Amino acid sequence: MIxxxxxxxxxxxxxxxxxxxxxxxxxxxxxxxxxxxxxVDKGDFVGFMGxxxxxxxxLLNLLGGLDVPTHGSITVASDEITNMSSNKLTQWRARxxxxxxxxxxxxxxxxxxxxxxxxxxxxxLSKSERRKHVETALSVVGLAERMNxxxxxxxxxxEQRVAIARAIVADPTFLLCDEPTGDLDRKSADEIMELIHxxxxxxxxxxxxxxxxxxxxxxxDLTLHLEKGLLxxxxxxxxTAGGVA
Amino acid sequence: MTIPIVYxxxxxxxxxxxxxxxxxxxxxxxxxxxxxxxxxxGFRATLVSSGSADNALITRAGxxxxxxxxxxxxxxxxxxxxxxxxxGPAGPLVTSEAVLMAPIPLLSTGTDANVELRxxxxxxxxxxSNIKIKEGRMFQPGLSEVIVGKNASVxxxxxxxxxxxxxxxxxxxxVGIFDAGGSAFDSEVWGDAxxxxxxxxxxxxxxxxxxxxxxxxxxxxxxxxxxxxDPRLNVDVTREIxxxxxxxxxxxxxxxxxxxxxxxxxxxGAVFGALNTMYSAVAERGREIATMRALGFGAAAVIISFxxxxxxxxxxxxxxxxxxxxxxxGLTTSTMNFQTFSNLAFAFKITPELLVKGIVFxxxxxxxxxxxxxxxxxxxxxxxxxxxL
Numbered sequence: 001m002i003x004x005x006x007x008x009x010x011x012x013x014x015x016x017x018x019x020x021x022x023x024x025x026x027x028x029x030x031x032x033x034x035x036x037x038x039x040v041d042k043g044d045f046v047g048f049m050g051x052x053x054x055x056x057x058x059l060l061n062l063l064g065g066l067d068v069p070t071h072g073s074i075t076v077a078s079d080e081i082t083n084m085s086s087n088k089l090t091q092w093r094a095r096x097x098x099x100x101x102x103x104x105x106x107x108x109x110x111x112x113x114x115x116x117x118x119x120x121x122x123x124x125l126s127k128s129e130r131r132k133h134v135e136t137a138l139s140v141v142g143l144a145e146r147m148n149x150x151x152x153x154x155x156x157x158x159e160q161r162v163a164i165a166r167a168i169v170a171d172p173t174f175l176l177c178d179e180p181t182g183d184l185d186r187k188s189a190d191e192i193m194e195l196i197h198x199x200x201x202x203x204x205x206x207x208x209x210x211x212x213x214x215x216x217x218x219x220x221d222l223t224l225h226l227e228k229g230l231l232x233x234x235x236x237x238x239x240t241a242g243g244v245a
Numbered sequence: 246m247t248i249p250i251v252y253x254x255x256x257x258x259x260x261x262x263x264x265x266x267x268x269x270x271x272x273x274x275x276x277x278x279x280x281x282x283x284x285x286x287g288f289r290a291t292l293v294s295s296g297s298a299d300n301a302l303i304t305r306a307g308x309x310x311x312x313x314x315x316x317x318x319x320x321x322x323x324x325x326x327x328x329x330x331x332x333g334p335a336g337p338l339v340t341s342e343a344v345l346m347a348p349i350p351l352l353s354t355g356t357d358a359n360v361e362l363r364x365x366x367x368x369x370x371x372x373x374s375n376i377k378i379k380e381g382r383m384f385q386p387g388l389s390e391v392i393v394g395k396n397a398s399v400x401x402x403x404x405x406x407x408x409x410x411x412x413x414x415x416x417x418x419x420v421g422i423f424d425a426g427g428s429a430f431d432s433e434v435w436g437d438a439x440x441x442x443x444x445x446x447x448x449x450x451x452x453x454x455x456x457x458x459x460x461x462x463x464x465x466x467x468x469x470x471x472x473x474x475d476p477r478l479n480v481d482v483t484r485e486i487x488x489x490x491x492x493x494x495x496x497x498x499x500x501x502x503x504x505x506x507x508x509x510x511x512x513x514g515a516v517f518g519a520l521n522t523m524y525s526a527v528a529e530r531g532r533e534i535a536t537m538r539a540l541g542f543g544a545a546a547v548i549i550s551f552x553x554x555x556x557x558x559x560x561x562x563x564x565x566x567x568x569x570x571x572x573x574x575g576l577t578t579s580t581m582n583f584q585t586f587s588n589l590a591f592a593f594k595i596t597p598e599l600l601v602k603g604i605v606f607x608x609x610x611x612x613x614x615x616x617x618x619x620x621x622x623x624x625x626x627x628x629x630x631x632x633x634l
Contacts (some may be wrong), residue, residue, distance in 0.1 A: 061628040066539060088545060094541020101631065105536040109255035121249065122541045166540075 001044050002222045003026040004231045013206055014040040014174065019072035021058055021229075025165040029086030032058045034229040036072070040174075045200040045207045047220030054226040056210040057178060063208060064097045064176045065089040077173050099169030100196075104159040106151040112138065112162045117172040119140065137165040140203075141195060157188030164195060168205070175199070176207035181216050193219045219226035248542055248550040256530070257557055263525055267614070270518035271562025271607050273531030274511040276569045281504020281594040283573065284491055285390035285497040288580070292493035295428035296486030298462045300372060303455040303472065304376040306479045310492060311344045311454045318450045320478055327471045329464035330457045333371050339459035340366035343438045345445050347412050350402040360380065362391075362400060363430075364413065364438030372458040376430060380407040381421030386437050389444075392421040394431035396590035400579065412436075413444030429489070432579070432590045456485060496580070512610055515562075519614025523555050527622040536621050544623035551622050555615020556608055563607025567600045 006017060007160040016038035023030045040046055048056045061067040062074060065081050073082045076096055084092060098119075099105075106115045116137055116227045120130040138144045141161040151159050160180060167175055177196065179187035197219050199205040209220060217223045257264050264472045297304075303324060308314035316324075321341045324330075331338045343364035348357035367386040370376055384390035391412070406604055408419045415434060425431045442449045462484075483491075500566040527534065534547060574595040575607045 057628075057632070064539070066628045066631070090538070090543045093539065097539075098540050099536075102538070103532070103632075105532060105539075105631065107252060107533050107536070109259050110249075110252060114249070114251065115621075118249075118537070119540050217614055 001039070001041055002044050002224075003039040004037055004224060004233055006039075006101060011132045012039040013042045013077060014038065014042075014208075015073075015075040017073050017075075018060075019062065020070045021055065021062060021067070022070045031229055033062075033069070036223075036229070036231050038231060040206060040208065041142070042206050043200065043204045045197070045219070045221045046209070047217040047223040048207050048208070048210045049212065049223055050215070050226035056226050057067070059226065060176050060178050060208065060210050064099060065093045080224065094119065094170070096173040098170070098172035098175040099176040100160070100163055100167045100175060102182040104156075104163040104183075106159055106162055106166075107189055108151050109149055111148050112143060112154070112165075115151070115162055116147075116165045116169050119166060123170060133169055134165075137169040138162070140168065140199075141165045155188070156184050157191055159196065160184065160188070160192050164192070164199075166185075167201075168199065174206040174208060177207060177211075179211055180209065181211070181213060189213070189216060247546050248537060250553060253550060253554040253557055256526070257554060257561075260526060260529070263522055267515070267519040267522035267558050267611075268562040268565065270511075270515035271559050271610055272565040272569060274508060274515040274610065275563045275566025275603045275607045277511055278504070278508040278606055279567060279570045279595060279599050280316055280573055280593070281500060282599050282602065283570070284596045284597065285500040285504065286576075286596065287591045287594035288500060288589075289490075289493040290498045290594050291427060291589065292429050292489045293486060294489075295430055296484070296489035297373065297375065298332040298484060298486050299459050301457050301459055301465055302483050302485045302488045303457065303480050304453075304483070306481050306483055308481065311342070314453050315561055316341065316452045316455050316480065316548035318452070320480065321452060321455055323475065323477055324457065324472065324480075327457075327475075327477050329460055329466075329468035329471065331460045334366065335368060338372045339455060340369045340372050340457075341438060341452035341455045342366070343442050344449065344453050345413075345433070345441060345447075349404070349410070351404050352400060355402070358401070360397060361433045362441060363433050363435045364441035366438060369435070372456055373425075373430070374458075375428075376423050376425045378421045379421075379424040384436055384507070385418055386442070388437070389415050389417045389440060390420045391434050391436040392423050393419055393435075394433045395422055395424050396431040396577065396579075397434060398422045400432070400590055414446070415440075415444045417444075427592060429589055441621045452548060453486045453495055491572075508606075512606070515610050516614045519555060519559060519611055520618065522558065523551065523615045523618035524621070526554065527551065527618045527625075530622075532632075533624055534625055535627045538625070538627045539631060547623040548616075548619045551619035552573060552612060552615050555611040555619070557611075559607045559611020559614070560604065562611075566607065567603050571595060 018035040019033055021033040025031060048059060048166060050056050062069050069082055073080055081089060081092060113134055116134045117130055120133055135144060138147050142165050143158060143161050169240060181192050184192060193216055200207055211217050267479050303316060304311060304314035305316060325337045345362040346359045349360045349363050350359050379395060384392050398404045404419055406419055406422060409416050439449055464485055472478050472480055472482050573593040575592050577590055577592045579590040
């Protein structure tokens, strides 16, 4: 169940409590997120929408351990990440977060296989085990036969599928998608969303996704709107006062 | 686990145009570095190889070179009877020598250069057994004949077998060319010491040095003890190889210092080249670096990765620098020997050890040039860099 009122059960996979994020630009303080609460269970697929500058990406960065909040806490699978050192946070990201970016962010000089293998280099898996995992991940996204291609030899949709394979290959606790279809045409965007949806439904992945596209947002179990630093519910699955089932 | 090295290799290859500046800078610096050291090494090797561990050089006590030495004929006779000296069928293997200078035109420019004339005893080839007559024959004692070192014969005008040259007050026929194995003797002209002294109006009762062939290398101490404790003598006894090694010090220090200074100036430029290349690599690949950081690679992994990349570039530069100077190996050049003020021919000597030093020098430049950009890469704000175009 996804809740934004801070009343979620204590064993939710992701718990956000009283999250504030303030930036200082020149002499001015800009509050991007204000006292934000969020509970996400395992297997939930939540979308975030909102106008530019509303704090969507900031929230995603905080959830992914790429940025630290001004106040408040984020707990993932019982680990509070807001108190972690930079080094710990780096290790935590490797283990728990799968990132999917708008611009795919594949390493251009590495093949699809090598790109997908990157997160596994941080594990203790042997070379043959890594190969097996990479092949499986590329099979899931339907690109097993293109594993030796470089990003420049792939279409945008294919590149994003490789990026998804990279995000899931180490079996992270949750996936963070920042505008995953923002750079794709409608057909490719639909294919990517179908794939992400399949990851949630068939593989039980937990997905948090930022998007500008209402069509894409509809694929989420619940879409939350960020406005002036506050989270507002507007889910399509019968949102109740405090959450959605 | 570190970022795979294939990432760095392919990144360098993909950005070869901006990498080439750093590679060229490092290659040039390493080339100069090795060339200078090989020059110093060649000079030293030439002089050192002139000496033999089996020979001892006897000079006036306190003299810093043969040029400032003088050993009277009475002393030479005492020396000949000293213990520790090898003896041949004709007596003790001793050569009392005179060192003189003669201006002879260079073949290359036609201008005069000082050639070292060495007046020697007729048995000199038995004492310096590594020296062989390669063309013609040995001079005959009592005749105005000279033999010429192989480098001198190709450097100076008229020093060919059969030719006659003017030396001092007389004319001398070149009767042979000798090979001294690339040592300083190859740049000299040898003749009968008595006649050469006469031609230059020098007293025949005074030699500048005496070289003796030891009964064994270990006999040096016995000879030294005998000669230095003899109240009739006032001489220093040095193993010949040590004498020539010491003679080379001033010039090798000069070449090494000058070469080191030039290489250091160039190294500063090369380090800036590497810095520039690596900073632009970091700037161009901000999103890639941020992606790796987001995936879980730590700051240390990024620093190591970019340092490896800088080392890779400098290794290629160093390798090219080494290859570029290899053709210099064995190339003969000449310079003034400040100990004798004569022209000395010697060859660049590029050894495997020098090449290793060149590569280490290149890697040092790469590491210095790569470290700051690598630290900058590790400190990139991940969240911001992830969204760079």
